[in-house]
Amino acid sequence: MSDTTLLVQMLLGALLGLSVYLPLACGQLSLATPGFYAIGGTVAALLSTRVPALGGSQSDYPLTSVLLEMGLAALVGGLLALGIGLLVLRLRGIYLTIATIALVEILRVVSLNLPITGGAVGIFAIPQPFRDPTGYALFSLVLLALVCWFCQRLAISRLGRAMAAIRDDELAAASQAIGVDRIKLLAFVLSALVAALTGVVAAHFLNSWNPRLGNFDASITTLAFVVFGGSRSWLGPVLGGLVLTALPELLRPVGDLRLIVFGLVILLGPALFPQGLITPERLAWSRAWLAARLSRPLVAAGVGGEASGPAGPSARGPRR
Amino acid sequence: MPPPSLLDNILQILLNGIASGAVYGLFALGYTLVFSVLGVINFAHGAVFTLGAYLTYLLIGGAVGSNGLFPGLHLPFALPYWIALLLAAGLTALVGLLVEATAFRPLRRFEAEPLLYLITSLGAGVILVNLMQIVMGAEGYSLPISALGSLPVTVRIGEAQVRTVQLVLLAVAALVLLLLTVWLELTRGGKALRAVAEDATTARLLGIDSAAMIRLSFAISGFLAGLSGGLVGLSLSITGPYFGINYGLKALGVLVLGGLGSVPGAVLGGLIIGIAEAMVPGDWSGYRDAIAYAFLFAVLLLRPRGLLGGPQETKV
Numbered sequence: 001m002s003d004t005t006l007l008v009q010m011l012l013g014a015l016l017g018l019s020v021y022l023p024l025a026c027g028q029l030s031l032a033t034p035g036f037y038a039i040g041g042t043v044a045a046l047l048s049t050r051v052p053a054l055g056g057s058q059s060d061y062p063l064t065s066v067l068l069e070m071g072l073a074a075l076v077g078g079l080l081a082l083g084i085g086l087l088v089l090r091l092r093g094i095y096l097t098i099a100t101i102a103l104v105e106i107l108r109v110v111s112l113n114l115p116i117t118g119g120a121v122g123i124f125a126i127p128q129p130f131r132d133p134t135g136y137a138l139f140s141l142v143l144l145a146l147v148c149w150f151c152q153r154l155a156i157s158r159l160g161r162a163m164a165a166i167r168d169d170e171l172a173a174a175s176q177a178i179g180v181d182r183i184k185l186l187a188f189v190l191s192a193l194v195a196a197l198t199g200v201v202a203a204h205f206l207n208s209w210n211p212r213l214g215n216f217d218a219s220i221t222t223l224a225f226v227v228f229g230g231s232r233s234w235l236g237p238v239l240g241g242l243v244l245t246a247l248p249e250l251l252r253p254v255g256d257l258r259l260i261v262f263g264l265v266i267l268l269g270p271a272l273f274p275q276g277l278i279t280p281e282r283l284a285w286s287r288a289w290l291a292a293r294l295s296r297p298l299v300a301a302g303v304g305g306e307a308s309g310p311a312g313p314s315a316r317g318p319r320r
Numbered sequence: 321m322p323p324p325s326l327l328d329n330i331l332q333i334l335l336n337g338i339a340s341g342a343v344y345g346l347f348a349l350g351y352t353l354v355f356s357v358l359g360v361i362n363f364a365h366g367a368v369f370t371l372g373a374y375l376t377y378l379l380i381g382g383a384v385g386s387n388g389l390f391p392g393l394h395l396p397f398a399l400p401y402w403i404a405l406l407l408a409a410g411l412t413a414l415v416g417l418l419v420e421a422t423a424f425r426p427l428r429r430f431e432a433e434p435l436l437y438l439i440t441s442l443g444a445g446v447i448l449v450n451l452m453q454i455v456m457g458a459e460g461y462s463l464p465i466s467a468l469g470s471l472p473v474t475v476r477i478g479e480a481q482v483r484t485v486q487l488v489l490l491a492v493a494a495l496v497l498l499l500l501t502v503w504l505e506l507t508r509g510g511k512a513l514r515a516v517a518e519d520a521t522t523a524r525l526l527g528i529d530s531a532a533m534i535r536l537s538f539a540i541s542g543f544l545a546g547l548s549g550g551l552v553g554l555s556l557s558i559t560g561p562y563f564g565i566n567y568g569l570k571a572l573g574v575l576v577l578g579g580l581g582s583v584p585g586a587v588l589g590g591l592i593i594g595i596a597e598a599m600v601p602g603d604w605s606g607y608r609d610a611i612a613y614a615f616l617f618a619v620l621l622l623r624p625r626g627l628l629g630g631p632q633e634t635k636v
Contacts (some may be wrong), residue, residue: 029435087621094361094434094580098572099620102613105569109613113606216569220442227439259450267443270436271426 004133006249011140012202013245016218017225017237018147019194023187024231025160027167028089031219032100035107036081036192038214040073040199042111045123045209047072061127061204070200077196078189085188089181104219111211122210126203136205143201144238147194151234163187224266230276239278328480333598335477339486340555341594342493345587347548347567348574349500350541356517356581357537358428360437364419365545366568367448370561372412372546373553374452377461379404387457401467401554409546416542419444420535428534445565452561462557463550485555492551496544497587504583513537517581566609573612577619579629588627 016033023030047054047069048061054069056062088099111117118124130136154160165173166180174180203209221244229240247265251258347369354362381398384390399407423440465473468488474481504510515523516533524530549564558564574593578585593612600608619626 029438091620091624095576095620095624097438098361098576099617101569101572102616102620106610106613106617109607109610216565220446224439227436256450256454260447260454263443263446263450265443267423267440267447269443270432270440274427274430274432274436 002133004137006246008133008136008140008205009249010242010245011137011144012198012205013222013225014238014241015140015144015147015194015198016222017229017241018144018151018234019191019198020222020226021151021231021234021237022191022194023184024226025154025167026163026184026187027170028184028187029093029097029223030100030188030191031097031223032081032084032103032188033191033195033222034214034216034218035100035104036077036195037199037202037218038104038107038111038211039077039080040070040196041203041209041213042117042123042199043073043076043196044069044200044203045126046116048127048204049123049125055127060131061129063129066129066200066204070197073196073200074193077192077199081189081192082185085185089184089188101216101219104214104216108211108215111214117211120211122208122212124208126207126209128207129204133205136201140201140205143197148234148238155234159183159186220266224262224269226276228265228269228273228276230273230278232275232280233278233283235283236276236278240276325479328478331478332480332482334595335480335482335490336486337595337598338591339490339493339594340552340598341591342490342497342587343548343551343590344571344574344594345590346493346496346544346551348571348578348586348590349497349583350544350548351571351575352578352581352583352586353513353537353541353544355575357513357520357534358424358437360424360434361441361572361575362419362424362538362541363438363441363568364423364445364448365541366564366566366571367445367452367561368412368415368419368542368545368564369549369552369567370452370558370564371415371448372408372549373463373558373564374456374461374549375408375411375546376401376404376550376553377463377558379407380463380467382461382463384455385457385459385461387459389455389457391457401463401469405547405550408550409543412546412549413539413543415448416538416540416545417535419542420538424534424538449561449565456561458560460557460559460563461553463553465554467554483555489551489555492547496547500540501583509536570609570612573616576616576626579626582626582628585626585628 016037019033019036020030044066048065054062054065056065084103088096088103091099112120130139154163162173162178162183165176165178166183170180202213206213222241225240225244226237227240228244229238230236244262244265248258248262251261254261347365350365351361354360354365378384378395379399380401381394383392383394386392419441423444424437427436427440465485468484471484471488473484475484475487476482504514512523512528513533513536515526515528516530520530523533545564549558552558552567570593571590574589575586576589577592578587578589593615596615597608597611600611
């Protein structure tokens, strides 16, 4: 595998991490991301292989058609998320998580059995809008940057603060006239949109699509991105998605053991870093540290540097 | 022989459903025990199930397949099926303890939130599954029917032909359920376990070693997972290390249907889903795997605490 191919996978991983992060930002653990990812992938695979009009006249598949697929995938995924969300978001805690696992499995079984999605074999020869992985890397990077920008705007907006309030204490948030149900639903739909858009890109990039791509394993992997990177800022899932997607490839020299190492990471990670690698405290600390470093003349650098910034992060404390 | 009547067909389907449902119940009981004590779901449970099936297979003298680490290797002895099954379940009970020590105990020390247990137990499951894949290969295994010794392959009840295996599954599952219920309801240890499930802090104040009870629940849970693996391997082919993960996911449906944390609920849920799956007509068999999830979804929407579950805790 070339480095650029791996880079594309890492970027797509980061996007999926953000999809898991969005509902989690208001305290809802949904494992439905691979389901919506699969919907995006299937929509793209079907449209690009069954609708000749989208193919255009050039040898490359037109980018406008990809954007059109993305629009349609977002519509389908968003509407489904809206309907499902209205039903399942009444559930709390582990019940919600189990319901989303069931959703992913139902979608998988259905796509495994429908003739149009090609059964277990899936759909092949999905046309390519880009000739080499670099195009995909740029495209995914733009998509990731847009979603990150959106998440940053969200975090500092009124809505984002409402989400954080729900996450910390749903009852208290409701008593502050925060529309808890509406906001949870919105986060769920946003998560589905990100996953569906990622699915469209992935379908073209992978060149084929099959129901296995949206299974329980994918739920776990994407969840691991968020837990590893940290779920309290959007940077965490992005870092987790990038690193953990690359990890099995970097571990390729150890061969069959790589998935065991992956298992070890998610077995031991939460005990060592209960809040993930990136927490707001660590971010603030490193920002202060950087600012102190940059503002001081070079000669004085390192002198008294330890005194700046707030106290170190409380890594081991319980979140609530 | 005259073709079986409709009634016999129904009887056959029912018996098949009840047999596979009883094993579902047995397996889901392992989830329930841990859930009632810790309030979390152990996602390594499905991997332990496969391990139980594989260990049983090896202990009765089965050889490692051609994709495994040492193709063709087998133990120098071949145990009778029943001894192999119990021994395998005993070993998976130890693995259950290991899962507790690695995935649960470190987090319990700082009262981590339930989400993290989900991840760590899955991590333990991923490790187990991949270890099995390395040692045993990705191929399917099934226990030879001759494992049951001189029992006939099918038994006639009325005009219906029923596979003996199904009756064996049913009998063993019923026996284990009975023993477990008696233990939970009547013995000191069982009462202590239920006390910890009710309220761990109060139980501790009353002098119950709740850490030991948590370990015990994991050991029993591992035993049940291994036992159901060894039993299911008798009637179905274990199609690879991931088989148990899927089985474990379907059993979540059983768990939710019966009510999280309810022992009779797990059994009832298992029976209902087993029978429902057996009733799926052959033409639709591809959708059989979705039945448990459909039930799960419906129950969560209509009666989230399940058929026999207690009221959900609400924060005031």
